[in-house]
Amino acid sequence: DAGITQSPRHKVTETGTPVTLRCHQTENHRYMYWYRQDPGHGLRLIHYSYGVKDTDKGEVSDGYSVSRSKTEDFLLTLESATSSQTSVYFCAISGTSGGESEAQYFGPGTRLTVL
């Protein structure tokens, strides 16, 4: 158990509403990631963070923003949710010593449905 929690675990929302997903880690890992998993596409990187207030875009970042104001929390925000953002969202962490090319450990996921 890598000490990662995600909240909420399930959420149903309506198109056009803002949604924020939270990833919390307890082990002081430097790197945090948000992925989405969809049938037929597998897992794809949305955004990642390499330190407090340091973030960058991944492969599928359009429509998403992130924030990391402290080491343990990485927030993913959908400013105006669309049905295409219905997915399972996973947070991951890596790097206790600062090396980004280390194993990544995943949280339990958040299942988001946008109606």
Place this chain on the structure above:
Amino acid sequence: KQEVTQIPAALSVPEGENLVLNCSFTDSAIYNLQWFRQDPGKGLTSLLLIQSSQREQTSGRLNASLDKSSGRSTLYIAASQPGDSATYLCAGYSMYSGGGADGLTFGKGTHLIIQP
């Protein structure tokens, strides 16, 4: 852009067999390759990580190899058990100059069923 392919997409074998899952990647400038298992409705469990300087890693009945020159990795499962039934994912970590897209690129997985 890194692309990762896993073959076969699904595999069903009787209990006790040794089996090999295949993973191929297009960009040999890979920093590491990681194998995961995912049970239905669950998150990903890390199985093995192979750094680019390594050729293989072992954990219990699992052995993973990495051949950067051919763009291939294999996951060998010895003496398979029904509890090994899951989807197995491989993912490569590549660095991209200019930033962006630093993270794992995943294959779509091999759905493995071990018949009792």
